[in-house]
Amino acid sequence: MSDLIRLKIDGQELTCEKGVNVLEAAKQIGAPISYFCYHPGLSSPAVCRQCLVEVKGQPKLVPSCYTPVAENMEVLTQSEKVLTARQQMLEFTLANHPVDCPICDKAGECTLQKMYSEWDGSHSRIDMDKKHKPKVKDLGPHIVLDAERCILCTRCIRVCNEVAKDPQLTMAWRGDREQLTTSPGEQLDNPYSINTVDVCPVGALTSKDFRFSMRAWELYTTPSVCTGCATGCSDEIHHAKGEIHRLVPRENPDVNKFWMCDEGRFTYKEVRVRRVAVSQLKGQVASFKSAISTAAKGLLSLIDAKQMQLAGIVLNAQASNEDNYVLAKVARALGIENVYLAGRPDQPDFADDILRKSDRNPNTFGARAIGEWMGKPKTTAQLADDLNRGALKALWMLGDHIALDERAVGALDRLEVAIYQSPHENFISEHVSVLLPASGWAEIDGTVTNFKGITQRLRASVEPPGEARPHHELIAMVAAELGVAIEYPNTKSIFFEMSKTVPAFGHASFGREAPPIQLRFAGSRG
Amino acid sequence: MEPVFKKRVSKATILKLQRKNSFEQSMMLPAVVKGLGVTLRHFFNNVAGGERSEAVTVQYPEEKFPYPPRYRGLHRLMHREDGAVRCVACMCCPTACPAHCITIIPEETGNGNEKRPAVFEIDELRCIVCGLCVEACPCDAIRMDTGAHAHPSENRANAILNKIDLLKNATLNDKDPHSTAIQGGVPAWRDTNKTP
Amino acid sequence: MGILYLFLVPAIAFSALSAGLVFLFGIGLPWIATHSWGTWAMSIWFTALIKMALLLLGIVLPIASLLTWMERKQSAKMQDRIGPNRAAILGATMWGIPHFIADAVKMIMKEDFVPAKANKFLFSIAPLLAVVPVLVTFAIIPFGSDACTGQLFKVVTDTAACGETIPFQVARLDVGLLFYFAIASLAVYGTTLAGWASYNKWSLLGGLRASSQMMSYEVTMGLAILGAFLVFGTLEPSAIVVAQGPNPIHWGIVSQPLGAILFFTAAVAETKRTPFDLPEGESEVIGYFVEYSGMRFGVFFLAEFMEVIFLAAIMTTIFFGGWQVPGLYADGFHIFGNYNMAHGLVLFLQTAFWGMKIMFFCWFQLMIRWTLPRFRPDQLMRLGWKQLLPASLFNIVLTAAVVLWLESK
Known part of the structure; x- marks a missing residue:
């Protein structure tokens, strides 16, 4: 006997797998059933009695969320009996609702409001x-x-x-x-x-x-990915008037199902804290143009002296695949062979066996794959070592977290040129010769690859502050002054080039475009 | 009337109509005399004054034309019995406002009222006096029944009324700041005791 | 009550003015002339100067500014409104009359603005070119019969035979009305220059509209008045008035009704007031003085009202017997019996009655202005060239034939 079951809902025949409940089966054909207590990610207790449907041959209405499908079952979701029960259950639910x-x-995003307006709509008695x-x-x-x-x-x-x-x-x-x-x-x-x-x-x-803080209907929603840890939970950024107000999980059966941890939800708070909004040269505010040309001059002097073995780049697991790839590509063109991988340090106490991982970087997998495509990526510890030995004269770093100790950071001062592109100010930004303002994760388009190798899309939801712009644009500007012409019309073109050249991204997809939609048109959640 | 000129331009048709003048009209003078008769009648009636005067002018600052009861004027924010603002910062009025002239920042009250506006500003320069905010308000907290006009001001900032101004407006023109109205009237079943 | 101020106020004002004139010319100046130090008082130049000053400062300018109030008040009365009633002097509103003072103060206090690219010299001189011709033309208007000095309290039967006289007219020119046409046609320079010097396309268009309109209607105006010349046989205004005599049957309006209507119509077009106000078009069409503000605009405004007064004066002179009072001859009333009067009293009555006629025609022009809507430019030109011009030619031919027939009889 096969696992597929044939049944009829509202006179429409359909097949579905064994063990599925009637409510899910009805969803397949779009038959509307109202429910409160059922949640696809949770067990079904059938306490709200809102999803009652009529099954031929059964004397009473049955809760559809608790009734598995059976062969040749005939279900009615729109009969007069069902509609009356639905309306009366709503009235009962609302009896003590304030x-x-x-x-x-x-x-604005309340299921009860929605159900009331869809199925009841009468005055209280x-x-x-x-x-x-x-x-x-x-x-x-x-x-x-x-x-x-x-x-x-x-x-x-x-x-x-x-x-x-x-x-x-x-x-x-x-x-x-x-x-x-x-x-x-x-x-x-x-x-x-x-x-x-x-x-x-x-x-x-x-x-x-x-x-x-906000009414739900005032918010706009942009699908994105949580950058709190290597899990990369799918989420939605809810924002209005250029400000992020909350992150909520987005259904993704492969990664996070319906859930998200509290820590991850609060990552939006850091987006606008201690931002680098203008370029700095040795701690002094400088014009954007002069910062770019200073960075390029520093590297040019090394190129002229044919000392490229003294130059290095730092790929960052906090940055997107595209940003890392463009830096790696420029480094290849310039003949830089020292590649380091950086990111936030591990946090073992953060991990649990539900969603949270000890690796707090969203893109460790992707950054490593790009590093390996370039050559043999070295760790942050090796970077500290090289800095302390004085084996480097120039360093081009993606921000924002690089786990260096104080001594190694102090060694950055002695470099001929240290380019640091970062959205946030931190203890490294004070020691670099060129600090370029970069966009944060909520402000860029791009992809990150989680610990399982699933590549997901980050989407821009708010405008970056000041002169900040995406890493890959900054890299392209510096590279243009170095004589390396790389130009991409958008992030998508970087991704497609990368998926062809870097083997790890051979099967990844960029994801669909999703412009922000106002939540009042996005239906209710919960 | 027959058109003397007819031309079709894309979807529209242009017609030129020529009114035929009578001899009296083309002479002009009789018509002028007729018109002068009308104006002279009015002129002498008004100059004579008293009962014959036809002037209907209202001497504005001294006498005012009574506004209709549903006249929409300056906004006011209603009071609760204890004088607190009745508004619960539900954001329905800024949502309904087509001119985006209302700014509300909500806050927790810490008492039973739970939520109230920390900031409630109406930009009277932007306001188009449509009354949709009053329609939208579920608490009967914002009203436009003061019968007053928006005050003139010397700079734009003064035209933005804040919460304090709007609460003061509640007593404008001797209005009751606590009055309540039943939104949408009494439902029919309450009178007939019938189920809907 | 309203009727009182409308007619009594001007009547009292003119009576006072006339009394002053009669006193000055009948007693004041001759008395000064009797002294050795004052022989200049009766010289023709000095009397002309005094008359010009009295006429302009005592009559034309006050009435012109008063007309700004009168226009507002009268239009209000015609449109069932109340009109200006707020401005007050020491709490007395006086039916809003102080409004003309308030207007003047406002215009003088306003910023004197000249557009950046305007021709500053022409821009400044244009209002003067508009107002000066009007002022000059008042020189030919007779505002009373000749005064016989020193015989004010006697009954004079013929002013021509009483020896030393002072004419109540600034300049007695034989060319009279031709002088008027010559000077009045200069007014078009003011409007056209104003439109051109403003460096504004729309005011330039307004100026062009003004010049085309004024030139078109000057033709009719000149031809319409030719009939009157034929009837009275003179161009000199005071001679025309004398020829008309105190009997209204002999006034120009009776012998030249068509000419009077044609002349009035064309002259209203010359003043650029509704229904012929296309050049300025206060509310809709942009006119030649759109760039003018403050007192520069005020001068245009005053010039317009002075033209109104001048039109009233010339209508009175040619068609309504000038200073003649019905039935009042030089030695008194000769109507339902003979009532002899002192020469001074006759002079006073004639000048006062002249003033009342002026006020009546000003009032009548305001009535027309607030009754009729504005013409379209094509209607304006059609009326001017196709209707008024042939009608005036017809009038000349008819009048000439009748005059010829009467003379041959």
């Missing part, structure tokens, strides 16, 4: 006082609970149990006094706690970070 949408942060429950209840360092808004779907409890593997939430009391609370002696402080906000179909759980 309907304080003006204050609620979820308004309750003319007595609603139940009152705790309003602004602190659940943990990142989460605030409004128990009145909660519709008791238990999604957040299952996120803690099944994703974070840390059962910190539970239901207490019974009937209309039932409310969500933390388990005794616990608080909601697991590293995946903000996922509960994402899955919450109403505004019961709100993130302290985002709370009251």
